[in-house]
Amino acid sequence: MTDRRPPVETLLARAGGVRGLVYSGLPVAVFAATSTTVGLLPATAAAVGVAALALGWQLLQRESTRPALFGFAGVAACAAVALITGRAKDFYLPGIWMYLGLAILFTTSLVVRRPLVGVVWAWITGRDGTWRRIGRVRLAFDIATAVMATASWSRFLVQYHLYDTDQAGLLAVARVAMGWPIFVVTSSVIYLAIRTAIRTLPRSA
Template sequence: MLEQLGGVSGLIYSTVPIVVFVPVNSFFGLKWAIIAALASAAAIFAIRLARREALQPAVSGLIGVAICAFIAHRTGSAKGYFLFGIWSTLVYAAVFVLSIVVRWPLVGVVWNMINGNGSEWRRHRRTLVAYDIATACWAVLFIARYLVQSSLYDHDQTGWLAASRIAMGWPLTAVAVLATVLLVRWADRGAAESPDNTRSGAASPEHAGD
């Protein structure tokens, strides 16, 4: 799942345009800050291309920076650069919470889709609970990001907004990934030890004659 986010390097790369944007805006103005952010995103894309790394995260990052830069340009305010990310976190939080409510926790869906499994995991209560908790961890992460960053946005705290974007970015994402891995392993053990698997083993051909 970490690879789907671009790996550790991808999480770190995502902070570079922000680190570039804020100081350039302070010293040279919004126009040059936008140019610098776009240039840094393009440079990251070129680096990943040269290293033959996964391009999907790099392309997504480049498009994301372009959208943020466009909003900043349209609003004429540096804090507008962060608006897309703020509202995106709210949407993500809503999707993760909704997936728990409808009993299709998103972490479970994504994890089993990546590994080519079906939907049997939903039949095991322990497994379903584990995926619910893992999904809730991500939902809490996104909700926290939205509440903190939207408050800073409303109070025109662009510098602190950038700092919170970085601090609540890859470090908290790494924690959420770790929690997800631990919970998924716990869920897999629960599925392996489930009564259904025991019964299926007892009914297998090698035990038929016992």
């Protein structure tokens, strides 16, 4: 069945959107609040439990489970790493390396002149590559991809520094604090880029 939602809503929904950010942020907040008071094992159990509850809630509500599934898998992986190493700060390590991977991916896509935000948008909406030949659209997606790259590099550099200097408390704060503000900025820029593409492409056809 064809997705009849607006392209902006479709793109953000597949990326997890606001709910995905909440589902991924709650387990981290729970782990940060409990790891220093009740110990590593109870804290990881609490984080995984919250992620499982989020997944169960979406199943009951018959919502798309993609964001919660990815969130649960991510929390489980973080918990496993922390339990294996026995260090609470390693709970954040998979996320740190994920930010590095995303930063490299977004940056590389700009270097090879295939801005990733535009590529993903075209794939979701079933468009071909003609958008890359239209300067205004290309620039909009270049800017959106550059903002995503900057956000990913910022998250990686800040959180890796805190991890490397054993500042676990600040690392937890940074993980949560760099969620919502950065999401607002990046989603707004992506929204403007997609609006530019939608308004420009029909007139350019």
